[in-house]
Amino acid sequence: MDTPEKATQIATPLSKFEIFNSTSVLFGHLLHSAFWVLVVLRSMLVVVTEQKPKNFIESFYKGGNCLMFSLFTYCLLDSPVFNYINSLSPIKPVKSIPITQTYNSLNFSSLPSIFTSPHVIAHRETRFLRRNNFSDPSKAGSSSENGNKVCTDDGVAMDASQLYDNSTQLQENFDNGVSIEEDSVEPSSDSKFVIELPRALKYDCGSPGCNSTPCSVIEANCVSEQAGTSASVVPFVEKDSENGSFEDEVHLQGASQIEQKKEEVGCDWESLISDAQDLLIFNYHNESEAFKGLIQKSMDPGERFCTSLVTRFSQNDLSGEPKLQMVDSVGCSQQHEMMETSELKEINEIEDNLANDDLNNCLTGNPSENVNDEVGVCVQDACKRVPTLHRGMLRRCLDFERVARRKNLNDGSNCSSSIILQSNEEIASEDNQLMPLRPTSDSPRCILPGIGLHLNALTLASQDNKNFKLEIFSRQLSLPTSTASIHSPESGQEPVQESLTSAAAERDMVPVDDGVPLAEDASQTSAYLVGEERRMELAGESESACKRCNCKKSKCLKLYCECFAAGVYCIEPCSCQDCFNKPIHEDTVLATRKQIESRNPLAFAPKVIRNSDSVPEQGDESSKTPASARHKRGCNCKKSSCLKKYCECYQGGVGCSINCRCEGCKNTFGRKDGSAIIETDAEQEEEESETCEKSGVDPILQRTEISNNEEQNQGSAHPTTPLQFSRPLVQLPFSSKFKPPRSLLSIGSSTAFYTGLNYGKPSILRSQPKFEKRLQTAPDEEMPEILQGNSSPGSGVKTVSPNSKRVSPPNNVLGSSPSRRSGRKLILQSIPSFPSLTPQH
DNA sequence: GAGTTTGAAACT
DNA sequence: CAGTTTCAAACTC
Incomplete structure (x- = not known):
């Protein structure tokens, strides 16, 4: 040239x-x-x-x-x-x-x-x-x-x-x-x-x-x-x-x-x-x-x-349940074959996006650099990992209810639930792999939640309106943060947890938001999954949350078994002997569960009720403290003075109430007689400190509880199930016995809880201030009514929160924000169960 | 890790 | 409903 x-x-x-x-x-x-x-x-x-x-x-x-x-x-x-x-x-x-x-x-x-x-x-x-x-x-x-x-x-x-x-x-x-x-x-x-x-x-x-x-x-x-x-x-x-x-x-x-x-x-x-x-x-x-x-x-x-996400999902909605299939495909090879091109495409796309975005984050070292992208990634990420989450969820979170549903669905084209369950076993190995990750970092957790959620979202989406889906995904955005954390160590753990928590809470909300009764199998399943996902998240957040029983004689088919009581299958970490609380024996598990519930419908309900009502007994401070929540039935401690975990109230991080029959109660969270609190400054301080931690959350919780309370009346056996949705009691609460550290309980539970007023305790005037406070913080329409109800002795409104004990970790406080209020009600319903670990086989 | 304590769950 | 037994977690060493 x-x-x-x-x-x-x-x-x-x-x-x-x-x-x-x-x-x-x-x-x-x-x-x-x-x-x-x-x-x-x-x-x-x-x-x-x-x-x-x-x-x-x-x-x-x-x-x-x-x-x-x-x-x-x-x-x-x-x-x-x-x-x-x-x-x-x-x-x-x-x-x-x-x-x-x-x-x-x-x-x-x-x-x-x-x-x-x-x-x-x-x-x-x-x-x-x-x-x-x-x-x-x-x-x-x-x-x-x-x-x-x-x-x-x-x-x-x-x-x-x-x-x-x-x-x-x-x-x-x-x-x-x-x-x-x-x-x-x-x-x-x-x-x-x-x-x-x-x-x-x-x-x-x-x-x-x-x-x-x-x-x-x-x-x-x-x-x-x-x-x-x-x-x-x-x-x-x-x-x-x-x-x-x-x-x-x-x-x-x-x-x-x-x-x-x-x-x-x-x-x-x-x-x-x-x-x-x-x-x-x-x-x-x-x-x-x-x-x-x-x-x-x-x-x-x-x-x-x-x-794109929205579009994608909305499309899914239109197209039916492609997403669901897609997810299922992971666990179900059969479906995999059947997967449609569109589904596959979506998955791929998501994967691509995720991979790229993640990479970008890594390279930049600043995940938050591009918020939009990140968010997108998160969502996509969630989508992408849905299958994985499933697996994770499946591990242990299989709720018995789900199993039951699964049976119902077995024949059906709608194999979502069944698939999940099946995959449970199949994927056990995989789950195990995931497990190790938890402790090391949030990543696993993040993944799991997102995925599970995603699946749920998909399922729901297919059935319901687009809005619903949108919400789900938007909520999942929080997950991304966690995801980001995986790639970038920089992201603090707190954020992750927070995001997770919020995500979980929000997820719970999802079903409710829809306002669609979940009674139907498909919907129920999806809702259920959501709850499970949430549980998984929670579990991931605090290892303590994981149930690990050590049953020797109960075969893990009695409430003695924490796993069983919590509505989760036993897993490897458990040291139980002759365990029947495994997917293999799902029939037995279900039967036993039903039997127990027939005896006591609230058997699987959360033992601790987050209720503002309890306050009256204790006085002003109680409102601040976890005391706002109460044990469902009250403790019966004789020697522990309610100062040890033998006491369920103490264990649940709540103060004793009139319902308690304890002797020499010295529960630091609140004594049976409110006067006790005042007596000891040290105790007060302790409580206050705790309260401070929770203070941000309390209003919300109260609100939620209140809203829930309306619906639930402990007098009726059904309160346990949050089930406005017409969900069968059985399905509801899977709960329960999650025994997180106090701090966790006090805070986290809020999201999941199903609250109600305490049993007809006479309300005390002292509670008044508390009410005022509540009103200010949480101006719910329902509040006034509830309050009134509370004030009236014998109102009999009790809370039964299936998962009351399973509260989210302390970090959750951040995660729970007022914005979710609307969702809370929903959350309660969907939340039935608890996070579980890997399914054991 | 073994043994004890404790109180809920289950049983009568 | 009360009393007793069983059970497993919590606790102690």
């Missing part, structure tokens, strides 16, 4: 050389186009013919036409002449990579494999749409994409030279601050279609989330890393398609690991797939997908995440 001749020619507007050059380029493009058109046609045919090369295609393929063409193309493209032309043309070797890959794929890869994974297709498709619209943002992703591409090519010996060239070129591009994308894209103007494919391929590597500014920055700095991350996405997909469970991989393996794996597995194959899939997109009409794409296009990167 620098030759004298060239220089002379420059004067002329269009020299022969240029013409030739352009012509050559055009020719090359035409060849490319032709080739790709062929490929597309083939792909289409394949799709049409049920993804199998048949008849024409097969003959064509076998006949060598394709091969011939490929060879021809390859020769042309690889020939010195073409190379020369290429060197002159704006189209850099980068572009040739896809071609090469294609060539390889055509010759050596099996067609079927290409189309086997709808996930991938969907995956790519989405990207495809996005990229087209966001040329700019794509730059950011492009770098990674290119990087990924290079990686992909690594596996191909043939392309070694080209790869080298490409790499060099890439490097140059980066050095110059110019993304490779530009090079490849620019030419696209000539033959858009041709370029499109390569680009699509790139997209595979790129994450949708990369559109965000942060991502671009990151990519610029860390191309290689990004590439790796992006690569990680693919493995998930593959895994999914192969095993039906990719979640574990994701969690267990770091992004880097996955990356490596991907590379090892077969870059070539992947690239091929990506190409083919992109092509397939044309044939694969997925309404939702298209819709999604449109939305994404129209939206800003930041907003896109949320919107």
Whole structure:
């Protein structure tokens, strides 16, 4: 180009050389186009013919036409002449990579494999749409994409030279601050279609989330890393398609690991797939997908995440219960096969987003840098991990109720619950894996909750309105934080917990918000799951929450067994003997449970009731203290003076009440006779300190309790079930006996509780101040009524909160915010159970 | 970890 | 409903 001749020619507007050059380029493009058109046609045919090369295609393929063409193309493209032309043309070797890959794929890869994974297709498709619209943002992703591409090519010996060239070129591009994308894209103007494919391929590597500014920055700095991350996405997909469970991989393996794996597995194959899939997109009409794409296009990167989620879910709603299936598919291979393309797509998408976002967070080291993205990630993350959560939840949280439901559902197409249960056993091993994670970090926890929730959300969504779904997801946003924490140690634990808690609480709310009775199997199941998820979270938050019995004679089928009482199956940590409280014996467990409930409907109800009513007895301070809550039946301590955990009141972090028959009560949380509190300053201080911790929460709790109280009357046996929803009592409370540390109890329980007024205790005037306080803090419409009720002795309104004991950890305080008020009622209903650990087998 | 204490749960 | 027994957690050493 620098030759004298060239220089002379420059004067002329269009020299022969240029013409030739352009012509050559055009020719090359035409060849490319032709080739790709062929490929597309083939792909289409394949799709049409049920993804199998048949008849024409097969003959064509076998006949060598394709091969011939490929060879021809390859020769042309690889020939010195073409190379020369290429060197002159704006189209850099980068572009040739896809071609090469294609060539390889055509010759050596099996067609079927290409189309086997709808996930991938969907995956790519989405990207495809996005990229087209966001040329700019794509730059950011492009770098990674290119990087990924290079990686992909690594596996191909043939392309070694080209790869080298490409790499060099890439490097140059980066050095110059110019993304490779530009090079490849620019030419696209000539033959858009041709370029499109390569680009699509790139997209595979790129994450949708990369559109965000942060991502671009990151990519610029860390191309290689990004590439790796992006690569990680693919493995998930593959895994999914192969095993039906990719979640574990994701969690267990770091992004880097996955990356490596991907590379090892077969870059070539992947690239091929990506190409083919992109092509397939044309044939694969997925309404939702298209819709999604449109939305994404129209939206800003930041907003896109949320919107996409919403859209996604809303779509799911419309489509029925695809999501649910999707989730289930994890545990149920059968369904996996049945999964629809749209579902798979969604999953893939989510995964991609998650992976990318996570990566971004990691790279930046500042997860919170891009709030929008983060949020999106979180949500997506939650979605992504749904399966995993399920497993986690399944572990131990299987509520007996669920089991019962499961039976009912067994036949049904709606296998959500059943699947979960089944998966329980199947996934036991997996769960175990997860377990270890808990202690180490929040990550596991985070994951679990999110997933479970997600599933629930999905289930619900399919059945109910979109709003509901939206809420769920929006609530799940909190989870993301936790997720982020996983990647970035920086995030404090508190935030995570908080997020979790809030998420849990909110989740609980979900069912309620819907306002849809959960009586029906499906709905119930979903609601149930939600509760379980929540439990899981709680469990994760505080190990103490985990039930670990040591039963020797009760076979864990009596309330002696904490696990059983809590409505969870025994797990490995348990030291029980002859344990029947396992999924294997679900029949027995259910029967026993029913029997016990028949005797005492409140048997599985939370023992501690968070109730404002209790206050009267104790006096002003009580209002501040956990004393506001009361033990359902009261203790009967004789020797412990209610100062040890032998005392259920003390254990529950609540003061003794009139209901207690204790002797020599010295309960620091509140004595049977309110006077006691006043007597000891030390005690007061102690209580106050505790109160302070909870002070923020109390109002809310009270409110919630109040609201609940209205519905529940302990006088009736049913109060236990929060069940406005018409849920059968049995299902309700799974509760209970969660015995968290005091602090936890006092605070956490609030969300889950089902509160009621204490048994007809005479209300004391002293309580008045408390009431006032309540009113101020929690101006609920219901409050006044309740208060009145409280004031009237013998009102008989009691609280039965299934999970009263299972309160969320102290950290929850933060998590619980006034904003949730509306949801609280709902939460109570859905919360029935407790978090459990891994299911044991 | 073994033994004791304790009080709820279960039984009569 | 009260009394007794059984049971497993809580506690102590």
